[in-house]
Each structure stands twice: as C-alpha cells, then as structure tokens.
Amino acid sequence: MYIGVDLGSRTVKMAVWDGKRLVDYKIVESGFEPHRQAEKMIAGLKATTVVATGYGRHLASEYFADHVITEIKAHGLGVYHQFPGCTTIVDVGGQDSKVIALNARGKVSNFQMNDKCAAGTGRFLEIMAGSLAYSLDEFGQAALLADQEVQINSMCTVFAESEVISMKNRGAPRDHIARAVHSSVVDRLSGMLARLGYGEEIAFSGGVARNPCIVHMLQKKLPEARLVVPELPDIIGALGAALHGAEI
Amino acid sequence: MTFEIKPYPELWQSLDMDVERFDKARLMLGEAYEKTYLSQQNRPGAMAYFDNMIAEIHGGRIKELMAAKAEGRPVIGTFCVYIPEEIVLAAGGICVGLCGGSQGSVPDAEKTLPRNICPMVKSAFGFKAGRICPYFQAVDFVYGETTCDAKKKTWEILDKMVPTYVMEIPQCKNPRDIALWNEEVKAFKAKVEEVAGKTISESDLAWAIKTMNNKRRALQRLNSLRHHKPCPISGKDGLLIEQIAFYDEPIRFTEKVNELCDELEGRIKVGEAVPTKNATRVMIAGTPMALPNWKIHNLVEGAGAVIVNEESCIGTRYFKDLIDESVSTMNEMLAALTDRYKEIDCSCFTPNNERLNQVVKEFRDSQAHGVINYSLQFCHTYNIEEIRIREACEKEGIPYMFIESDYSPEDIGQLQTRIEAFLEQIRD
Ligand code: SF4
Ligand code: SF4
Numbered sequence: 001m002y003i004g005v006d007l008g009s010r011t012v013k014m015a016v017w018d019g020k021r022l023v024d025y026k027i028v029e030s031g032f033e034p035h036r037q038a039e040k041m042i043a044g045l046k047a048t049t050v051v052a053t054g055y056g057r058h059l060a061s062e063y064f065a066d067h068v069i070t071e072i073k074a075h076g077l078g079v080y081h082q083f084p085g086c087t088t089i090v091d092v093g094g095q096d097s098k099v100i101a102l103n104a105r106g107k108v109s110n111f112q113m114n115d116k117c118a119a120g121t122g123r124f125l126e127i128m129a130g131s132l133a134y135s136l137d138e139f140g141q142a143a144l145l146a147d148q149e150v151q152i153n154s155m156c157t158v159f160a161e162s163e164v165i166s167m168k169n170r171g172a173p174r175d176h177i178a179r180a181v182h183s184s185v186v187d188r189l190s191g192m193l194a195r196l197g198y199g200e201e202i203a204f205s206g207g208v209a210r211n212p213c214i215v216h217m218l219q220k221k222l223p224e225a226r227l228v229v230p231e232l233p234d235i236i237g238a239l240g241a242a243l244h245g246a247e248i
Numbered sequence: 249m250t251f252e253i254k255p256y257p258e259l260w261q262s263l264d265m266d267v268e269r270f271d272k273a274r275l276m277l278g279e280a281y282e283k284t285y286l287s288q289q290n291r292p293g294a295m296a297y298f299d300n301m302i303a304e305i306h307g308g309r310i311k312e313l314m315a316a317k318a319e320g321r322p323v324i325g326t327f328c329v330y331i332p333e334e335i336v337l338a339a340g341g342i343c344v345g346l347c348g349g350s351q352g353s354v355p356d357a358e359k360t361l362p363r364n365i366c367p368m369v370k371s372a373f374g375f376k377a378g379r380i381c382p383y384f385q386a387v388d389f390v391y392g393e394t395t396c397d398a399k400k401k402t403w404e405i406l407d408k409m410v411p412t413y414v415m416e417i418p419q420c421k422n423p424r425d426i427a428l429w430n431e432e433v434k435a436f437k438a439k440v441e442e443v444a445g446k447t448i449s450e451s452d453l454a455w456a457i458k459t460m461n462n463k464r465r466a467l468q469r470l471n472s473l474r475h476h477k478p479c480p481i482s483g484k485d486g487l488l489i490e491q492i493a494f495y496d497e498p499i500r501f502t503e504k505v506n507e508l509c510d511e512l513e514g515r516i517k518v519g520e521a522v523p524t525k526n527a528t529r530v531m532i533a534g535t536p537m538a539l540p541n542w543k544i545h546n547l548v549e550g551a552g553a554v555i556v557n558e559e560s561c562i563g564t565r566y567f568k569d570l571i572d573e574s575v576s577t578m579n580e581m582l583a584a585l586t587d588r589y590k591e592i593d594c595s596c597f598t599p600n601n602e603r604l605n606q607v608v609k610e611f612r613d614s615q616a617h618g619v620i621n622y623s624l625q626f627c628h629t630y631n632i633e634e635i636r637i638r639e640a641c642e643k644e645g646i647p648y649m650f651i652e653s654d655y656s657p658e659d660i661g662q663l664q665t666r667i668e669a670f671l672e673q674i675r676d
Binding site: 055069070071072073096107108109110111113 | 661662665666668669672673676
C-alpha cells in the first residue's frame with residue numbers, strides 16, 4: 001500500500017494506491033495544523049511508503065512522511081497516470097495556479113506558477129463568491145448560466161473586490177458580475193498557458209476544475225486543444241505522490 | 249559558538265547615526281548570519297577571516313575608513329561596477345560599494361521614493377535616509393551613474409542628503425559612446441584628484457591597476473575552483489566573498505582569497521565536497537545580490553543543491569575582465585581602463601548580445617546542471633532581457649528557470665516550491 005498526502009492551503013487530500021488501483025481517498029479541511037489532519041487521515045492504514053506533497057510537505061516529513069515531492073512533480077505523475085500522452089496540465093488550487101509541461105516520458109519539462117498575488121486562484125474565486133453572497137457551488141453555476149457579463153479590469157484580488165462592490169452598488173446583476181469574475185480567472189490561466197505553450201490535450205486538475213463555468217470558458221478560449229478533467233481533480237496531487245511512493 | 253556583529257555605539261554616534269535602531273538591525277543581521285552561514289557543515293577554515301569581516305562590518309572596517317579620512321584620503325561610495333575603482337585607489341582613496349540588500353531599510357526609502365522601483369535602490373536610499381548605515385555616513389561623497397532610470401533619478405534626491413556626482417555611462421557601445429565614456433573617466437579622475445588634493449601620477453595608476461587586477465585574479469581563481477566537480481565550497485560562501493569584495497581593503501582581501509583558494513585546492517586533491525559529492529549544481533544569472541541578500545542561495549542550498557557561479561555584478565561581471573597592464577602613459581592607461589570597463593555586459597546596454605554568450609559560457613565552465621535567472625522586482629532591463637536569456641538557454645538545451653523577487657519574505661514559500669520543482673526537473 002502506498003499513501004500519498006497532499007497538504008494544501010485549503011484542504012488535505014489523501015490517496016491510497018495498492019500498486020494497481022486507487023483503493024481509497026479522502027479530502028478534509030486543512031484546519032490550523034494540516035500535518036495533524038493528515039496524520040489522522042492515515043492513522044490505521046498500513047503503508048509501505050508515505051509520500052507528502054503540497055505546501056505542508058516539509059512539516060509532514062518532520063512528523064510522518066517518508067518522502068517529499070513538490071506538487072509540480074506530483075501533478076505531473078498523477079496526470080501522466082490518468083491521461084498518458086497528455087503533455088500539459090493546468091492546476092488551480094486554493095492559493096496558487098500553475099501550468100506544467102510534461103515530456104513524452106511524463107517528466108516535468110517546464111512549469112509556471114502565478115506570482116505572489118492570489119488572482120487566478122481558488123482563493124480569489126472564494127473571496128469573490130463571498131462578496132456576491134454565493135456559495136461556491138452556486139457561484140460557478142450562476143456564472144455558467146449568465147447570458148451577459150460586465151468587465152472586470154483589475155487582476156489584483158483586493159482591487160477586484162472593490163470593483164465588484166462598486167458594480168453591485170451600480171445595480172449590475174449578480175450573475176453578470178459572477179461571470180466577469182470567472183472570465184478574469186480564465187484570462188489569467190489562458191495567458192499562463194500561452195506563455196508556456198500547450199499540447200493537444202490539457203488536463204485540468206485541482207479543486208477549481210470542479211467549477212463548471214471555468215472549465216467551459218477555458219475550453220472555449222482554447223479551441224485547438226481538448227480540455228480533460230479527471231474524475232477526481234482534487235486528488236491528482238495526492239495520487240501522484242502515492243504513485244511516486246510505488247516507484248521508489 | 250555564538251556569533252555577534254560587534255557594536256560600536258560611540259563610533260556610530262560620531263557618525264550621526266540612529267544608534268538605537270541600528271543596534272537592533274545589528275542583532276538581526278547577526279542572527280541571520282549565524283543561521284545562514286555558521287550552520288553550514290564542513291566549511292573551509294579560511295572562511296574565518298570572512299566571518300570576522302562580517303563581525304566587524306559595522307566597526308573594524310569603519311575605523312579603517314575613518315583613519316584613512318583622518319590622513320586626508322577620500323572615501324567614495326559607489327553603486328555600480330562601471331565606476332573605475334583604480335582611479336580612487338591611485339589617489340590613495342577607498343572605494344566602497346553602497347548597494348543595499350536589506351528589506352529593513354526599504355520603508356525608510358518608501359517615505360520618499362515611489363514604492364514600485366527596484367528594491368536595491370530603495371534599500372540603499374533607505375540606509376541613508378534612516379541613518380542606519382555607517383558606510384553611507386562615512387563617505388565623502390557618492391559617485392552614481394546613469395545606468396538605469398531608478399538609479400539616475402534617485403541621485404537627484406539623494407544629493408540632498410549626501411553630495412552625489414554622476415558619471416554618464418552611455419547606453420550603447422559605438423565608438424562615439426566609448427569616446428564619451430573615456431571623457432567621463434577623465435572627469436572622474438579630476439574629481440577624485442580634487443577631493444584627494446593630489447595629482448595621480450602614472451606610477452600611481454599603474455600600481456592601482458595592478459592591485460585591482462590581482463584582486464580580480466584572486467576572485468577568478470576562487471570562481472574556477474567553485475567550478476570543480478565536486479564543489480569544494482558552498483555557493484553561500486562564494487557569494488559572501490563576492491559581497492565582501494565591495495568593502496574590504498583590496499590588498500588584504502586578495503591575500504585572504506588566495507589563502508582560501510590554497511585550502512580549496514587541498515580539498516579538491518582529497519575529493520572533499522560541499523555539501524555532497526553528487527549535489528545538483530546550479531548557476532545564477534541576473535541582477536546583483538547585495539549584502540545581506542542571501543535569499544535565493546539559502547533556498548537553493550537549503551534544498552540540497554549547490555550554487556557554483558554567479559553571473560552577476562556581485563559575481564563574474566565584477567572580475568571576469570582584467571585591464572591591460574602593458575601600457576604606461578596616462579592616456580593609454582585611461583584608454584585601457586575604459587576598454588576593460590566597456591566589456592561589462594550589463595542589461596542597461598543595448599544591444600547586449602555578449603551577455604547571452606557569456607551566460608552560456610559560464611554555464612559550461614561551471615559544469616552546472618541548470619540556470620536560475622534572477623531579477624530584482626521592477627528592474628526593467630534585466631526583466632526584459634530575461635526573454636533573450638531564456639531563448640539562449642532553451643536553444644542550448646539548458647534547464648532554465650526565471651525568478652523575479654524582492655527582499656521581502658512573503659514569497660519564500662512559493663519560491664521554495666518552485667526551486668525544489670526545478671531541482672526535481674533537473675534530476676528526473
Ligand atoms: S547591474 Fe548594471 S547598473 Fe547594476 S551594478 Fe551591475 S553594471 Fe551597474
Ligand atoms: S537591479 Fe536593475 S533596477 Fe536595480 S539598480 Fe540594478 S539596474 Fe537598476
């Protein structure tokens with residue numbers, strides 16, 4: 001049994017790989033001490049190796065993990081396993097977004113991450129949903145169904161939020177603003193993809209891949225590529241970590 | 249062993265410094281140094297001298313500067329490797345690099361300067377504005393240059409606090425630009441002579457050229473030892489010495505670097521390595537890392553790799569070229585000097601194709617596995633030149649990553665992930 005844990009900023013994910021199949025997985029909130037959450041998740045499981053990835057990976061290795069890999073490598077491994085032949089990954093998590101290029105052997109050949117600010121991340125969507133009084137699920141749905149959008153100019157989370165507030169106060173419909181917020185994230189992601197270059201197939205991993213509006217808009221922006229979303233986009237990193245455990 | 253940067257409150261008082269605040273900064277720097285440097289395993293014994301140069305950075309060396317001033321020798325502050333130190337040395341003066349590498353003085357600068365300019369300029373300016381740098385307090389004047397916009401416009405503001413002269417460095421390297429440059433070198437010489445109250449003789453300048461060449465040779469020697477596989481010294485220590493080169497007494501410094509090199513040669517003979525025999529080797533290219541900016545080195549070496557070369561002004565751009573020692577008349581020497589300085593391949597010049605080849609050359613020479621191109625935030629010329637450096641590396645199949653950062657700690661987590669992923673990419 002090989003366990004991968006992905007200690008992210010918002011959630012901790014665990015995947016259990018038995019050498020052939022994914023036999024179990026879990027997702028919990030990170031809480032204040034993500035490594036304790038992770039420890040609880042794997043308690044009682046018999047593992048040959050535990051590999052940690054994500055922001056809390058080094059802390060995890062102080063406490064329980066046998067090995068550490070970065071989330072870049074972990075997503076590479078996870079996607080290569082699910083979509084062999086796919087050479088481009090977009091991963092949008094809680095606090096960052098990245099695009100990763102893989103070579104034909106599935107190894108990372110290049111990558112880019114968003115800079116310091118939160119624009120284009122799950123956190124950005126969450127803050128914007130909050131200021132429009134949507135739950136996260138409703139937010140993506142509403143944006144998808146909206147028939148129009150207004151224009152958000154600001155990429156910075158703080159400025160975008162004040163822009164959203166002034167739009168609200170000018171009476172712009174909520175779903176139009178929601179759509180605009182999604183649009184700005186998609187612009188950011190497609191910009192990163194254009195910079196790095198992408199293949200025919202692009203895998204979309206991370207929690208934000210469950211947002212139907214982002215997926216739809218991103219696919220529309222990239223007509224020459226096929227966007228594929230794994231069944232469990234949140235756990236691709238954890239799966240990659242578990243697969244790494246089986247490799248070594 | 250507990251490390252301490254030695255306090256000299258009376259000396260600081262006499263230099264009109266903010267003593268209380270500076271003393272806190274001293275403690276913080278001491279702590280950072282202990283954590284970054286003294287925790288390293290298997291350091292060469294000859295690093296003790298450089299540790300002491302840090303311990304005495306705010307006292308011992310300042311006393312030497314003050315003693316020189318008492319003898320009427322000028323102390324001149326500079327910010328760029330285009331200012332010819334030889335001339336200062338020939339006049340019996342001392343040249344100190346005042347570039348700032350600390351987040352601590354940035355808020356002082358931001359009271360006056362715009363926030364969105366280079367942190368190196370802000371840090372340096374803040375040291376003067378906050379009266380928290382004894383070097384800045386000790387200099388007779390500052391000699392700036394017209395390399396980048398951030399610097400050349402800051403000189404106008406800095407001049408209100410400390411006399412600031414400006415050398416016009418051209419933006420291109422055509423014959424008429426070189427002619428102008430040569431004129432500027434002559435004007436610099438006149439200014440230094442005026443302050444020193446001394447005319448520089450041909451033998452003074454010949455001696456200074458030799459002295460500086462020897463210093464550069466010592467740094468070249470150290471650099472080529474760092475290129476050895478396995479590497480006998482950490483990149484952090486290598487960078488530290490390159491940083492100390494900007495304020496230490498050149499003859500003593502040269503001796504100490506050579507002593508260290510002797511020790512490293514001994515290490516190479518027995519195959520001693522830092523940190524381990526097959527550590528991933530990284531080369532840095534880009535903007536200078538001024539004291540105490542050890543951010544990238546800390547992260548890269550913290551992840552188990554070793555930095556083997558800095559293609560930077562605090563690095564090879566400072567010492568890769570020597571001045572022709574075979575000429576002896578004043579005019580010939582000044583021309584030879586201008587000639588050498590024009591070899592420096594800073595991104596402020598256009599075109600700057602030499603630098604592309606230089607990066608690739610240093611990558612090969614240093615037997616590195618990958619290049620991290622580092623640019624300070626808001627440094628337009630290095631940020632834009634990044635595109636061409638990336639293309640050059642891609643063309644050569646060199647693993648490459650670009651980092652744009654400032655001195656603040658907020659992006660450390662993300663940089664750590666990026667650097668580790670880059671190392672994984674190289675190893676896989
Ligand atoms: S980067 Fe350019 S401007 Fe800055 S110190 Fe070096 S040569 Fe001077
Ligand atoms: S790093 Fe760039 S912006 Fe900063 S002082 Fe040097 S050339 Fe100017």
